[in-house]
Amino acid sequence: MAEYLSPGVYVEEFESGSKPLDGVSTSTAGFIGLAQRGAVEGLPLLITSPADFQRNFGSYLSESAFGSYRYLAYAVDQFFTNGGSRCYVMRVAPSDAQLATNVGSVSEKLSITTKNPGAWGNLVKVVITDASKAKTQIYEVTDKRYRVKNAGGFYAGDVVAFNAGGETQYNRIVSVQGNVIELADELSGNVVDEALLPTKVLSTCEFSLHVIYSDEVESFEKVSLNPEAPTYVEKVAGRSNLVNVRALVTSTDATHPFDSVAGIGTEGKVEFVLAGGTDGSVSGIAASDFMGEDRGPGRRTGIQAFIDNDVVSIMAIPGVTDANVQLSLVAHCENLGSRFAILDIPREKTKVADVMTHRNLFDSSYCALYNPWLSVFDPLDKRNIFVPPSGTIAGIYSRSDNSRGVQKAPANEVLRGVVGLDVQYNKGEQDILNPAGVNLIRSFTGQGIRVWGARTASSNTLWKYVNVRRLFIFLEESIKGGTNWVVFEPNNEQLWARVQRTIDAFLTRIWRDGALMGSSAGEAFYIDIGRSTMTQDDIDNGRLICVIGVAPVKPAEFVVFRITQKTGSE
Structure with a gap:
């Protein structure tokens, strides 16, 4: 109750009616899989186009290196081709993948490693140059205390250089108070210069760090080895998206930081390329890599990383048909109750009996299975290849939701960018698979290739249709968020x-x-x-x-x- 203490007119607002309730998005997908680069722990990254994916996760992976684990990039391409507008991606890397480092290049002073593992790091170039962030002239000397024109940019612990008549003296700052700088050692000679155009200058000593990968360039100007300064190299380079930088030495003496890093006598610039990064191998991939670990907020991996994301409503792990991974994904969707899993069936399981064997592993209204695999063009090998359908189907879910609404079953929809099917199923075979909850993709004369099923993998007939379960997810999440x-x-x-x-x-x-x-x-x-x-x-x-x-x-x-x-x- 408001207090009224002084006479006057008071105008107050209050809410008496209902609050409008907005519906949540149902068309945002989440993908997990192997990629050339990208973080392997933390939060999934928002991707809004295939070009955006390539900027953050690299290009397509080769079949010879990764086999059936290489389909993330193709699935994201198909998602956008078929009407998807945004998705979140979480990278998985083999356990034997290695970071690229600067072994043998200034590695005794600076440790520079790529943010995440992969052979991509072997193309990262590092350039270190001499630099100075501030300079001033000295007006007055009292022992080791020097009153300067402007002490801005000078910090305790910084290495400084005093230049006079072509000679340079290096020193180290003990303290800075106002425009008075105290040095560790007394400068020799007459250092005072009050001229308008000074010839005797006290300047800070730093270096600049440039990291270059393809068309990405990160520049960290005028950084130092002084932990007390805001320009400390670890603090400034901490915002890099390409590398982690750790200083192995600090400026405890009066040595120029560039000389400390590059070596005394090095001319103003040193450059090198990181090495030792590897993509790992198929033998280093395990189901646990996709299932992920819960290392706490912001450090989760694999499927667990999507616990921190409350936007995604469709989930897929393209091409990964290991039962442990798929069951873990379904459990994730059931536990959160806010998302739906699209599952692939192993490509080699084409016969009805084999398909049923895989389908019988699941009984959930929070997932649906689709078969067969799809023929699409591979920009890497310049030929048609077969890819799992989950990325394409996720795009169709998104397209159907945006054009018709989540209540429309995402079926009888044309697959864009698909030129063929791995297997042509007929009506008799679908008569067996459809009631069991396997959604087939079929080719019809004059009608193209279409999704020809809309069932979940649930034995509960109340939840046998994909659109019914997804409609309830939409209603539940909208009411929960709006109230x-x-x-x-x-x-x-x-x-x-x-x-x-x-x-x-x-x-x-x-x-x-x-x-x-x-x-x-x-x-x-x-x-x-x-x-x-x-x-x-x-x-x-x-x-x-x-x-x-x-x-x-x-x-x-x-x-x-x-x-x-x-x-x-x-």
Whole structure:
């Protein structure tokens, strides 16, 4: 309650109606797989185009080196080709992949390693040049204390050079107070210079570090080996996206930092290329690499890295058909309840019995299986290759959501950029696989290649359609995110009425968009909140319980036209 202490007119705002509830995005995909470069722990990276992927994760991997683990880049390409607009990517690297380092090049003074493993690091070039960030002239001397014109840019611990008449004296700063600099040793000779154009100058000693990879250039100007200075090389280079830099020495004497790093007598510049980076091998890849480790917030790997991401709603690990990995992905989706997994079937499993063997490993409404693999053009080998369908299907999910809505089953959709199928299944084979929850991709004369199934891998018939499960994910996440304001509000009739109005307005809009069955909003959904859903014990324990029922639309999977012969007498 506001306090009114002084006479006057007070104008106050208050909220009395329902708060608008926005629907969450359902078209953002998450991919996990091997790539040339990119972080292997931390947060998944947002990618908005194939070019963006190549800038951050590199190009395509060769079949000879990585075999069936190389399909991440192709899946992301297919995702965008088929209508996807944004995705998050998490890189996995073999355990035997190595970082590139500067072994043998200034490595006794600076340790420079690539941010993440891979042979890409062997193309990183480092250039170190002599530099100085500040200079001034000396006005007055008192023992080892020097009053200067401007002490800006001078810090305790910095190495400085005093130049007069072509001679240079090196020293080290002990302290800086105002415009008075105290040095470790007294400068020799007459150092005072009050001329307008000084010939005697006291300047700081630093070096610049340039890191070059392809068309990426990172420049860290005028850094030092002084840990107390804001220009300390580890602090400044810490923002690099390419390398980690660690100083192995500090400026404890009056040696120029460039000379400390490059070696005394080196002319103003030293450059070298990092070496020793390797991509690893297929033998270094294990299921645990994809399943990931929970090392705490910001340090998770593999699937676990997506725990920190609450935007993704579609998940895939392209081409990885190891049962342990796929079951872990499904469990991840079930535990969070906010995303749906698209699973590939091993390419060699083409016969109906073999496909069923793999399908029988799963029973979840949070995943769907698709077969067969797809023929697409490979820019690396300049020929058509077969790739897993998960990336393409994720793009179709996104395209269907954006054009029709999440309530539309992502099926009977044309696959873009696909020129053929690894296996041509017929109707008889689909008669067996479709009821079992395997969604086939088929080619129809004059209609192109289409997704011809929309079932989850669940044995519960209430959740057998992909669009029904994804619609409920959409509703649940939208209501959860849009009603956060309710927490800690007084749990009374006024709050219950506001909550009901908020959800009613949201579900009415969803019904009008065609996502719910019924000729009226009353037939499409109901909302029950109040004394009928809560006991006094619930209220006393801080629980507000709202029961919501919705009637989702189901796809017309079997279209039947019954035709009979009409006789003239009828």
